[in-house]
Amino acid sequence: MGGGGELTPTSTPSSPSSSSESLPPEFAEYVAVSPVSDDDGSDECCVCDDDEVDAIRYRQLREAKELYFNRQLREAKEIITRYKPGDWVEGVGGAKAGHFLLPEITTLLLVGPRGSGKSTLVNRITRVFDKDDDPFAPARALVSCNSKSNGTIFLREYPIPRNSNAICVYDTRGWSNDPEKNFKILHQWMTKGISHGETTMWDNDEGNKTGDIKPLGRQYSFLGYITRKVNFVIFVVDGVAVLESTDSNNKGYTEILHQTFMYPFLSIGDDKPVVVVTHGDRLSIQQRAHVQKELAELLNIPAQQIYDIPGSDDYQTDMAVLDMLHYCVRHAEQNLPVKLNYHLEVLGRETLNKMAEQLMGLDAVIEVAIIFLCIVILLLRFSDKLVQA
Ligand SMILES: Nc1nc2c(ncn2[C@@H]2O[C@H](COP(=O)(O)OP(=O)(O)O)[C@@H](O)[C@H]2O)c(=O)[nH]1
Ligand SMILES: [Mg+2]
Incomplete structure (x- = not known):
């Protein structure tokens, strides 16, 4: 479930239902056309009563659904894993990939309030690919356990999937309470670029004065990591906080979302960031749909630009992750800077x-x-x- 305005899920694919009405036509090729067979898989007709026939049909449908969803997921994953920077440049006005400054790796920047789920999202995105490559791989990003935690002080680059040199996401620090400071740091990231290990400090960081933290970052400075230009922005918001804010008189959360989202430097060309709603697993389906509607109105964007990606592990969330990555990379490629010699x-x-x-x-x-x-x-x-x- 996720973008494409599908925040109102019908059936949950990870728990296939017995109803065949909602099945897409493609299912036909997976559902056995032969007479209902026995458990041993032979085509010989058995004498079954109605309940048994229903049970076997149900099992066949469930298996067909699983096969279908696995194939969809595999194809969507392949689209991402086959991608290389420049592959999706659209040849408008006679332009070719060679006319653009292609990034070494397409860089997606995660931004959002503290605790909105940026680090959890890094782990959730990684898990989609780990399922095939290394199902027992540990989580990558450090998730904050409570509101006192400082969160992600050092910017971190995460290739997607783990060994990729085509796409990476940057996990960043949650916003300060002072909007001016947020704009300053966002402006710096968006104009000067970002590099792995860079620190983000806020004045009110408890117990960690800048001087205490900086030495911890030395491990990063020795290697002199490459500075990446941001190719697209992922704006992460906590769905529960949005709901609480819209349903109460305390509009603080939604106001800061609106103010920051509208900050012009977050856009790449004319493209505003993609929005990811987390914590949806703590809301009902109706509440999730409500959050999506509120956000679309608040941020003045179509519902298709809002992806519902909770930490939960199911087919719909996997598909929403892949859809969202696809959206970001496509839009990043539409806004690549033109090479100087092409200008000349x-x-x-x-x-x-x-x-x-x-x-x-x-x-x-x-x-x-x-x-x-x-x-x-x-x-x-x-x-x-x-x-x-
Ligand atoms: N139930 C639920 N909890 C989440 C979700 N995303 C994040 N969290 C929790 O929210 C807290 C903050 O998450 P974190 O990823 O560290 O937020 P960050 O500061 O934006 O990086 C952690 O306790 C997470 O486990 C989600 O989708 N569902
Ligand atoms: Mg974090």
Whole structure:
């Protein structure tokens, strides 16, 4: 479940229901067309009573559904794992991937209030791919256990999937209570870039003065990590906090969301960040739909730009993660900066075209002049003959 405005789930694919009405037509190829067979898988007809037939049909449908969902998931995952920077550049106006400054790795920046679930989201995204590659791999990002925790002080780069050199997400520190400080740090990340291990400190950090924290970051500074340009932003919000804020008179949470979301530097080109709603597993389906509607209105974006990705482990959440990554990377590729030499090439081509046009204009002037001259000569000769006559 997730983006694409599907915050109102129908059936939960991870627990297939017995109803065949909601099954997509593609199911047909998975459902056995042969007579209901016995447990041993033989096609021989057995004498079964109605209950047994129902039970076998139910099992077949469930297996068909699982096969179908597994295939969908595999295909969606392959789209992401096959991707390389530049693959999804759209050749508009004759542009080609080679005309753009392609990033070494497409970089997605996670931003959001403290405790909104940014680090949990890193782990949730990773789990989608770990299921195939290494099902027992430990979680990667450090999740805060309580509100007193400082959270993610050091920016961290996480390739997606773990060994990828095509996509990475950056986990960042939750926002300060002072909007000005948030804008300052967001401006810095979005204009100067981000690098693994960079610190983010707030004045009110309890027990950790900047001086105490900086030495801890030395392990990062020795390696001199590459600075990445942000290619797209993922704006993470806590669905429970949104619901509490909209249903009460305390609009603090939604106000800070609105204010920060509208900050122009968070947009890449005209594209505003994608929104991820977490903590949805603590809400009912109706509440989740309500949160999505409220956020769409508050942030003035279509519901398709809002992805419901709780920490829970099911097919719909896996699909929402993959959809969301797909959305981010597609939009990142639509907004890549143009190479300087392409600019020069275009400029050169335009100048040459202009010169050719001018020369063509000159040609026309010369042609007219020659014709005029010919006419004058003819007239002169004609007038000479007239005088002689
Ligand atoms: N139930 C539930 N808890 C979540 C979810 N996302 C985050 N949490 C919890 O919220 C707390 C803060 O999460 P964290 O990822 O550290 O937030 P961050 O500060 O944005 O990185 C942790 O206790 C998480 O376990 C979610 O989708 N559902
Ligand atoms: Mg965190």
